[in-house]
Amino acid sequence: MPAKRRSPTKAEIEAIFDAFSAHDPEPKGELDYVNLFTLLVAVVLSAQATDVGVNKATKALFAIADTPEKMVALGEDGIREHIKTIGLYRNKAKNVFLLSKALIADHNSAVPDSREALEKLPGVGRKTANVVLNIGFGQPTIAVDTHLFRVGNRTGIAPGKTPLAVELSLLKRVPKRHLLHAHHWLILHGRYICKARKPECYHCIISQWCRYEPKTAGPKSPG
Template sequence: MAQQKVKRLPDADVEAIFGAFAAAEPEPKGELDYVNPFTLLVAVVLSAQATDAGVNKATKLLFQLADTPKKMVALGPAEIEDKIKTIGLFRNKAKNVFALSQQLIERFDSKVPESREALETLPGVGRKTANVVLNIAFKQPTIAVDTHLFRVANRTGLAPGDNPLKVEQGLLKIVPDQYLLHAHHWLILHGRYICKARKPDCWRCIISEWCRFEPKTPAPKGS
């Protein structure tokens, strides 16, 4: 379904939307499994063009064997590849996981850095991945724009933009401070389960009264 071009919502509606999200789910959580900042970083790198459920299935054993950069390097590229072979693009991802583990050891004393600039120097880590890690591991108020969040921001009128960076910057300007830490989780989960790409479930959406998407999807017959 093509994105509709809509005008940005007024501040009062933005406040109402995030107030509704907060009331419904005060502490939203990401769906990737991890045990520390390093395994979170690896999981997010692996999640590109893959489902969280698929990544969790593959990393269950991987993280039992290698939950630190040193253990991951000791495992080696071939063994990493073998453990994640059910994930799309697994060969390239295995190379990146091995290489970023090496760089964490050599450049960051085996610790995941707490800045976007430093994170983006690691193999396989772009702005979205860095923002997820900063938000979840280090409680920084960043917004990671994936396809779900991009769709919701444009459909609703929260932060219309023709690329992820514009949407991210737009949201950072308009999301009230008290909601900023959890904003990207609320929007991603909303896009994943309610505001779906082909046919949004407007009839069970908690923010439909403020959303500018039209026409709203009616409830299925007999529901």
């Protein structure tokens, strides 16, 4: 990922997140859910899958199984039938079934609000836990997916060789007033503007502070 040597300054990083905030004051994730349990399930299913694809599969699933008890009653086979359009659906169906049983047995059917407890559930890793803590419980966590990892490195905001390194760097560098929404802004920016193959730098709201070079030119006018 080509980048200038100097990372953005503290003032520039503040300007970057102020720009994100002005552009989209209340960013939202793009996964559909109806409660904390379905949020957790949706995030587990979203690993190596698109939010659009997950939403299509979970619409019917959540209509009949929006609690751990209902999901267990549906059974692993029933879950699998609903999510078979999603990548890795067999293993994901198993994890959803098992995490539903674990919630009933260990948490009185409630989704826990700590990373440690969440990461003990089948199919839940650090990124999934961070998403649930952020969206479901309003905690200022950073969930590093491929989009955010790319943006952190490409812009110079939070360079790192691993998702954890990028996450920890962001937690130190993002202004505290912006931490709650930071991961949404960066993920959406990577998904729609700072794309992997053809970043759309010509209408990027943070391009003046970004360390990525060369900038991508805009589309040519016809004629």
